[in-house]
Amino acid sequence: MNKQQAFSVGREGLIRLMLSRVSFNSQTEVVPLSNSLGRVTAKDIFAQNTLPNSPASSMDGIAVRFDDFQGNVPDTGTWCEGDQYLFSNTGVAIDGDYDTVILIEDVQFDSEGRLTVLAPPKEKGQNIIHCGRIMKQGDLLIPAHFFLGPGQLGLLASGGISMVPVITRPKVAIIPTGNELVPPGVPLPKGKNVESNGVMINGFVECWGGEPLLYPITRDNPEQLYSVVKDALSKADIVVLNGGSSKGKDDYALQVLEKVGEVLVYEVDHGPGKHTSFTLADGKPVLGIVGPAGGAELTAEWYLHPLVNLYLHQSDRAPAKLEVKLLADACCHVDFDVYLRVIVEKHNGCFVATPVDGFKERLNVSMVEANALLYLPGGKPYKAGETVQVEMRQPVEWIKNR
Numbered sequence: 001m002n003k004q005q006a007f008s009v010g011r012e013g014l015i016r017l018m019l020s021r022v023s024f025n026s027q028t029e030v031v032p033l034s035n036s037l038g039r040v041t042a043k044d045i046f047a048q049n050t051l052p053n054s055p056a057s058s059m060d061g062i063a064v065r066f067d068d069f070q071g072n073v074p075d076t077g078t079w080c081e082g083d084q085y086l087f088s089n090t091g092v093a094i095d096g097d098y099d100t101v102i103l104i105e106d107v108q109f110d111s112e113g114r115l116t117v118l119a120p121p122k123e124k125g126q127n128i129i130h131c132g133r134i135m136k137q138g139d140l141l142i143p144a145h146f147f148l149g150p151g152q153l154g155l156l157a158s159g160g161i162s163m164v165p166v167i168t169r170p171k172v173a174i175i176p177t178g179n180e181l182v183p184p185g186v187p188l189p190k191g192k193n194v195e196s197n198g199v200m201i202n203g204f205v206e207c208w209g210g211e212p213l214l215y216p217i218t219r220d221n222p223e224q225l226y227s228v229v230k231d232a233l234s235k236a237d238i239v240v241l242n243g244g245s246s247k248g249k250d251d252y253a254l255q256v257l258e259k260v261g262e263v264l265v266y267e268v269d270h271g272p273g274k275h276t277s278f279t280l281a282d283g284k285p286v287l288g289i290v291g292p293a294g295g296a297e298l299t300a301e302w303y304l305h306p307l308v309n310l311y312l313h314q315s316d317r318a319p320a321k322l323e324v325k326l327l328a329d330a331c332c333h334v335d336f337d338v339y340l341r342v343i344v345e346k347h348n349g350c351f352v353a354t355p356v357d358g359f360k361e362r363l364n365v366s367m368v369e370a371n372a373l374l375y376l377p378g379g380k381p382y383k384a385g386e387t388v389q390v391e392m393r394q395p396v397e398w399i400k401n402r
Contacts, residue, residue, distance in 0.1 A: 010269050022285045024311045027168040039166040040312045043144045048160035051134040057088035058129045063098035066124035077114040101127035145313035169211040170311035173232035174201050177218045177243040197242050197296045204300050208308045222252040233282050238307050243291035270337035273299035294366050320392040324353040331381035341370035345402035
């Protein structure tokens with residue numbers, strides 16, 4: 001693919017290209033059950049326990065012998081606990097030859113403790129959990145490549161699993177670049193900028209189940225950048241090169257990427273993030289992510305997340321779509337695809353959207369208040385009052401009233 005062809009690669013096209021060209025040899029490890037939350041199983045996991053391993057009560061009540069209720073209802077006023085019946089709580093094993101449970105709501109005891117059965121059992125085994133009904137030794141508890149949530153951890157604990165085989169977290173090297181950057185948390189000299197994208201992408205990787213390797217800021221020096229990228233390739237499964245991908249005199253990212261591997265995409269045909277690139281080096285993906293924070297956020301979600309999912313054998317989730325009415329014109333004077341941030345609100349029972357001008361609004365409006373994206377194919381504008389479809393970036397239930 002030459003540079004001219006790469007200009008035409010859109011969002012879906014780049015995702016398809018990445019997933020078709022990248023192949024991970026995902027590794028596995030065994031971790032304690034207590035450390036397995038949010039991990040992905042590496043293989044099928046089978047129960048070691050049978051539950052219950054003896055008959056147990058499914059409800060609070062009294063355990064009785066069903067044969068005692070054959071024919072006429074017995075005179076239970078003379079029955080004694082531990083002889084003709086036992087109190088039986090939910091999930092508790094039933095001792096002896098008791099084979100049926102009567103709900104506690106269906107019995108009464110008078111002031112002297114005499115028992116009256118209000119509703120005799122209709123069948124033997126009523127309200128009994130039989131051996132193995134919950135699980136049997138050898139049952140498949142959780143298949144391979146399953147994301148483990150709290151419920152699954154409880155299931156594994158019940159099944160007698162204390163050590164869990166999981167896919168290792170993919171290592172993602174994050175390389176922030178730029179002479180103008182200073183680390184977060186230090187005084188900001190005049191004319192400099194805070195390196196915030198590394199913090200953001202680091203957080204994304206952790207949320208998605210990866211292991212971030214955040215490098216110190218690399219200055220705009222091609223030899224130094226080459227050395228850092230090669231080091232990252234030796235340590236990580238995925239490399240993110242942030243910044244230096246534009247056309248400024250100190251932007252060396254593409255020059256370095258051509259040296260370390262095969263650049264498959266030099267640019268994408270959309271904004272934000274037009275200078276996103278994709279390279280294969282030493283069989284590993286190197287994703288060039290743009291410097292502006294808004295574009296970095298979107299392109300990390302669009303292109304880095306699918307790579308992490310690919311390593312973990314997880315499927316990508318399509319964002320929710322919503323029909324909204326525009327409250328103002330939505331336009332961007334370019335001839336390529338644009339994803340415009342909008343603020344979706346609820347007004348008089350309908351959903352309405354206000355476009356956000358990323359060149360005029362402060363950053364917090366784009367990163368916090370804007371909750372959806374409006375796709376402008378080829379930069380095509382929309383007029384106020386038009387009904388359009390937006391891509392939600394938050395749950396629909398979070399939409400506020402206008």
